[in-house]
Each structure stands twice: as structure tokens, then as C-alpha cells.
Amino acid sequence: MMQAEVAQAEYRPNLGYVVTVVVIASLGGLLFGYDTGVIAGANEFLKSEFHMSAATTGLVSSSIDLGAMLGVLIAGFLGDSFGRKKALSVAGIIFIASSLISAFAPSVGVLVLGRFIGGVGIGLASLLSPLYIAEIAPPRIRGRLVGSNQLAIVSGIFIVYFVNAAIVSSHTTAWNQTTGWRWMFAMGVIPAVIFFFLLFLVPESPRYLMKRGREEQAISILERVSGPERARWDVEEIRKSLEVVPDSLFQELSRPGIRKALGIGVVLAIFQQFTGTNAVGYYAPMIFKAAGAGTNASFYDTVWIGAIKVIFVIVLMLIVDRVGRKRLLVWNGMLMALFLAILGVAFSLPHMITWLVLALVFAHTIAYELSWGGGVWIVLSEIYPTAIRGRAMAIASFALWFATYLVAQFFPILLQAIGGTWTFWIFALFCIAMAVFMQRVVPETSKKTMEKIQSDWLQSERGSSL
Template identity: 90%
Template sequence: MVQTEAGQAAYRPNLGYVVAVVVIASLGGLLFGYDTGVIAGANEFLKTEFHMSAATTGLVSSSIDLGAMLGVLIAGFLGDAFGRKKALSVAGLIFIASSLISAFAPSVGILVLGRFIGGVGIGLASLLSPLYIAEVAPPQIRGRLVGSNQLAIVSGIFIVYFVNAAIVSSHTTAWNQTTGWRWMFAMGVIPAVIFFVLLFFVPESPRYLMKRGRESEALAILNRVSGPDRARADAEEIRESLKILPDSLMQELARPGIRKALGIGIVLAIFQQFTGTNAVGYYAPMIFKAAGAGTNASFYDTVWIGAIKVAFVIVLMVIVDRVGRKRLLVWNGGFMALFLVILGIAFSMPHMITWLVLALVFAHTIAYELSWGGGVWIVLSEIYPTAIRGRAMAIASFALWFATYLVAQFFPILLQAIGGTWTFWIFALFCIAMAVFMQRVVPETSKKTMENIQRDWLRSERNP
């Protein structure tokens, strides 16, 4: 049964219930953002406390990405075998453990271990939170609801930037070098506990339940989301979509349309990290200090980055279903390239202009959050068939975190070896390639049901 756009618009979902469920699921994204962003505040003090080289600094930052690579590999299995909700609960426990291990780490080795464990939690949350939201959300507002996960991620980054700045400004440098950075990590326990407890109050994904043959439970959830008439239609469409393809990843990947979808997802995931956003996120205070800002000023400038991220993810949520995914990603890929080129020029000046560097970093952040930040996660959560969505997203997310690891590990080394100018210009070239790829290869998915998107891939096999 195919639902037309007119049919989709003819009913009103239970927004209060859907929003409550989505907010709780999005807390996984908030923890993702907190654990990713905390290192930006701790890096300078860790370098002194543990006498770290540039390579060791990169390892401490990137160890979370290595953990995330493992996390996304097991996330697909856990999500498909035990359910999205239970797998997210495991992520919550992992976040708690990681925060405590990192806060009490007596050495670089234990700190790397704590960061790696946190990365496993991030890998789980980065895949399962948007996947869960996409499977619960009504199609006509799915983009903005999945975008709420990106809002949660940048809110976590903003919160941790603020926490870092508050800790740094309220104590001496010596105290921050021995103790302050530990409090930065320890504060992550609070949202992790809240996330774990609230997950007891959300339902399982109805699409997962349908896949496991638990149709009466799925129908009850769909009924609460959309009302009885729409729930029956949605259940029938999900049931039919599960019949189209076998429940085997390798068998499905033998089909050209599905292989194309997987390939597009992998490329988009890699490109998201080669925007340079995590280079700025992990090392923002170092960048601002290199441009001439003092220690406290550089931390408060970083807080502004977090605030800008939150504001413009909200803008993305408002416009993404109206403007479409494709247009936003193409346009802003070009804008990011422009800002990075100018940023490279700014770093080549004999006397860097602090306000110019700050303005360009802010502009790059705005363009990223209006497009590739949340947009990639939205597309990844939409383009795969229900039968293999968890495992296919795991493959694409693994590629994303591998790219994140490369950026985090080698960015400080590149800055030291070739300088800011060439480093930022390399990222600019990737942004140009991203915009071209998005324009020429990736279809628009806005306002389509997930089952209709699946049918589009299968039709492309007959019309290559």
C-alpha cells in the first residue's frame, strides 16, 4: 500500500507523545556531544599534566573515535537482535563508566582506555538514536525530528564547552592542570544517569517489533503515534516492505539498488568528517590561542561556537523538511569551502587577526550545522530498507568514525608539520568534492515514507 503525500498530510500525529519519546531518545545524542566536546577543554591541561607530545595529544583525542568504530559495529547487531531501546540502555551504562574512568585516570593509558570505552557508547548512540527516532517519527516531520538528535549533540557540545569554561575561569591554572580536567570528565555522569533512567519510559521501535513478528505491540505503538486509521495503514506498509527483501545483509547487497544506497551512505559519512568540523571542535581553544587569544578568552570563544551550533541546528530542524536535504547539503558544502580557504589565508598572515579567525570559524560552524552536521544523519536514517537498516547504518557509521579518527589523530600533527593554511585548504577541497557528489549522485528523500524510499532504490535496478 503506497501512501501519497496528500494522504500523509490528511492526519495529525500525536505530537505530544512523539516529541516526548524523541526528546528522551535524543539524550543519547547529548551524551555523544558531551563526550566528544569535553576533550577541547581538557587538552591543554592534559598536555602539561602528562607531558604529552602532539602525537599523544592526537591519540587521547582520537581514542574515542576508535571506540566509536567498535560501537557502531556492534550497534547494528545489538539493535537488530535485542531492540533499539535495550541497546540504547547499554549505551547509557557505558557513558557512566567512561566518565568515571576518565575522571579518575592516573595515567595517559587509563585515560585512553576511558575515552575508548566512551567511544563505544558514542558509537551505539550515534547509530541507534537517529535510527530509533526515524522509525518512530511520522514521515512529514521525520526530518526535523531526526534533526533533533543533532540538536541534542550540539547541545551536549555547548553544555560541555560552558562547563569547561566555568571550571577554567573559577580556579588557578595549577589546579586545572591537576584537578580541573577531571571535573570536566566527571560531570558527564549526570546526563548519562538521566538518559539511562528515562529510557525505561519509551516504547520499542514499531518497525523493529514488526520485523520480529510482534505485530500487536507494534500496532499499539503506531496507534498511539498516529491514531487507529493511520496505524493500520502504516502497519500494512511496513509488513509489505519486509516481504520485498530477504532478512540477510549479504543477499540484499547483491541487489544493485541496495548496493548503491550503501555506497552513497558510506561516502556521505566520510565526507561529513572531512568538512573539518571535528578538527575545530576538538582543538578550538588551541586554534584561538594560535590566533592570539588568551587562555580564558579562547575558552569563552569556544562557548560561542557551542551556542551557534545549537541556534543553527534549530534553524535546520525548521527548514529541512521544507527546503529538502539535497539543496542544503550542496549549498553549504560550497560555503564551507569558501570559509576554509579564507581561514587558511588568515593563518598565513604574519600577524593573525583574532576577530577574523573567530568570524570564519563561526561562519564555517553555521554552514556545517545547516547541512552536513544533521543532514547526513537524517539521510543515513532514511535510505536503507527496514530489514537491514541497523546493519547498513552500522557500516556507514563505521566509515564515519574511521574518518573522524583520522581527522582527530592527524590534525594536530598537520598543524605542526604544514601549518594552518595548508591544513584548512585540504579540508576546503573535500568540501568542494562533497557538494559535487551530493548534487550529482544523491536523490532527495524529503517527505517520502521510508518504505517508498526503499521502493525507489529497487526501481533504480530496473532503470539504471
């Protein structure tokens, strides 16, 4: 088929079908967002209920990240061995169990266990949802569709912030300290059950099916996604990318071009967490209270963060394929550094200005969601070869969740030990470093097929320009 004919076919995907599949797969991201965001509302009440120190508060928050580290390690194996769809179903079951255990926890130990189990589900969903979407999406709108997973994540955060605020405002502080926080966790069962049953309606990833030798099923799905002409071309490209099967994962990852891709993915994953976004997200009510807001006001300010996240992830989805991944991550990395630096100054003032702290947190959130929030997941889902994509993403995602754990565990300790000023300035320095790294090291992947990206990495082994 001529390249022009392929390009023409590419502009006619079955958008209704693709969007339906992507929305269902993205619900894994919504659960990711709900389970990571729920602790922002529960923290203050948990401290009173269980008399927790700063270190214990950090452990309750970060236990979900420890679970996610385990989740991403097994996600690659489950996704490559049993399929993306079945592995996502397992994540749905885990989310249900975690919500119930956390809601009925009689002690800190059981709560930590419930959060850890939920983290395993988050680890599975954080890797497999964007991976699945990237493998089924047409190339020209792949960034936008993978970005929908980030939209689902921030929608989950917004929903749980709203749920938290509604629960807090409708009852007394004493009730919230003993019961309200339990309802915050329990409400997570509802989206988890919906996600599990809707997964029965989506197909398996065509690239996974090709890798397992189930070509007819893969063709059928690709035809429904992009039409017969484009499907035949895609199948041929996937077949070529699978022709050289590595003897082992280690052998493939040790190849210079692929090793470079893995290293870039790991660094980007770690940098995403040192933007300071989770520090702000996990402890937003505490930050706003420190800036002078009352309890109810701090929760409603947090709801605004959730709303801003949703709005600007939608903006990201609209512009990421047009502007490109690289420019967005570089520009907004520098903007985040600026906002965090000023936030540090605001915390050094004798009397903090509430509106200034709010404005800076909101501005930092906007810059993050326009870049490193969804952008990193888009890049991670694109840069690895089909044969090892799940396991390579698992390595990068493990690094991401380890960094998340460090931030969640040590942010309250840092805040207590060195104060907000130095804590936020440290995050600002990381934002500068990540913008420079993105500019100098990371190639643009926008509008390339996943097989072309793989080919570019392999050409870089031979000294070609990427």
C-alpha cells in the same frame, strides 16, 4: 484506504507523545556531544599533566573515535537482535563507566582506555538514536525530528564547553592541570544517569517489533503516534517491505539498488568528517590561542561556538523538510569551502587577526550545522530497507568514525607539520568535492515514507529513475 484519507490522517500525529519520546531518545545524542566536546577543554591541561607530545595528544583525542568504530559495528547487531531501546540502555551504562574511568585516570593509558570505552557508547548512540527516531517519526516531520538528535549533540557540546569554561575560570591554572580536567570528565555522569532511567519511559521501535513478529505491539505504538487510520496504513506498508526477507545481509547489500544506497551512505559519512568540523571542535581553544586569544578568552570563544551550533541546528530542523536535504548539503558545502579557504589565508598572515579567525570559524560552524552536521544523519537513517537498516547504518557509521579518527589523530600533526594554511585548504577542497557529489549522485528523500525510499532504490535496479 484512499491516498487522500491517508494524507489527511498523516497531518494529525500525536505531537505531544512523539516529541516526548524523541526528546528522550535524543539524550543519546547529548551524551555523544558531551563526550566528544569535553576533550576541547581538557587537552591543554592534559598536555601539561602528562607531558604529552602532538602524537599522544592526537591519540587521546582520537581514542574515542576508535571506540566509536567498535560501537557502531556492534550497534547494528544489538539493535536488530535485542531492540533499539535495549541497545540504547547499554549505551547509557557505558557512558557512565567512561566518565568515571576518565575522571580518575592516573595515566595516559587509563585515560585512553576511558575515552575508548566512551567511544563505544558514542558509536551505539550515534547510530541507534537517529535510527530509532526515524522509525517512530511521522514522514512529513521525520527530517525535523531526526534533526533533533543533532540538536541534542550540539547541545551536549555547548553544555560541555560551558562547563569547561566555568571550571577553568574559577580556579588557578595549576589546579586545572591536576584536577580541573578531571571534573570536566566527571560531570558527564549526570546526563548519562538521566538518559538511562528515562529510557524506561519510551516504547520500542514499531518497525523493529514488526520485523520480530510482534505486530499487535507495533500497531498499538503506531496508533498512539499517528492515530488508528494512519497506523493501519503504516503497518501494511511495513509488512510489504518485510515480505522479501534476504537470505543474508550480504545478499541484500549486493543487490544493485541497495548496493548503491550503501555506497552513497559510506561516502556521505566520510565526507561529513572532512568538512573540518571536528578538527575545529576538538582543538578550538588551541586555534583561538594560536590566533592570539588568552586562555580564558579562548574558552569563552569556544562557548560561542557551542551556542551557534544550538541556534542553527534549530534552524535546520525548521527548514530541512521544506527546503530538502539535497539543496542544503550542496549550498552549504560550497560555503564551508569558501570559509575554510579564507581561514587558511588568515593563518598565512604575519600577524593573525583574531576577530577574522573567530568570524570564519563561526561562519563555518553555521554552514555545517545547516547541512552536513544533521543532514547526513537524516539521510543515513532514511535510505536503507527495514530488514537490514541497523546493520547497513553500522557500515556507514563505521566509515564515519574511521574518518573522524583520521582527522582527530592527524590534525594536530598536520597543523604542526604544514601549518594552518595548508591544513584548512585541504579541508576546503574536500568540501567542494562533497558538494559536487551530493548534487550529482544523491537523490532527495524529503517527505517520502521510508518504505517508498526503499522501493525507489529497488526500482533503480531495473533502470527506473529514482
